[in-house]
Amino acid sequence: MAPKALTGLLERIRGPRAGLEGEDLACRHLAAQGFAILARNFRCRSGEVDVVAKDGAVTVFIEVKHRRGSAHGAGHESVTFGKRRRIVRAARIFACARGLSESPLRFDVISIDEADGRTSIRHDRGAFDVEGA
Numbered sequence: 001m002a003p004k005a006l007t008g009l010l011e012r013i014r015g016p017r018a019g020l021e022g023e024d025l026a027c028r029h030l031a032a033q034g035f036a037i038l039a040r041n042f043r044c045r046s047g048e049v050d051v052v053a054k055d056g057a058v059t060v061f062i063e064v065k066h067r068r069g070s071a072h073g074a075g076h077e078s079v080t081f082g083k084r085r086r087i088v089r090a091a092r093i094f095a096c097a098r099g100l101s102e103s104p105l106r107f108d109v110i111s112i113d114e115a116d117g118r119t120s121i122r123h124d125r126g127a128f129d130v131e132g133a
Contacts, residue, residue, distance in 0.1 A: 027051060049094060111124070
């Protein structure tokens with residue numbers, strides 16, 4: 001088994017499906033909150049959105065961060081300005097392609113953090129705006 005220091009690197013090398021477990025947990029959390037899942041892993045040249053959902057009339061673009069330890073901080077802390085901008089660009093393309101340009105949009109972050117054998121889910125609604133701030 002690989003040392004803990006290499007675990008994160010190995011997950012990145014394994015590719016985009018490495019976060020599937022976290023996204024599954026996030027989707028179950030969202031469904032329990034009454035969200036309707038529209039899409040998962042929407043990718044385009046401009047970026048990627050982990051989960052797209054409807055919360056009433058609002059289309060919500062959700063970044064999911066799953067951390068198996070606290071060595072690099074909580075998951076929500078790792079959504080940088082550059083990452084937020086790529087999410088916003090991808091969200092605009094998704095909304096335009098699906099005729100959602102006139103509906104309200106929101107950007108959320110779900111952080112799934114595991115520590116001491118416990119899993120906590122943090123859902124930050126409206127974590128950033130269309131400017132990435």
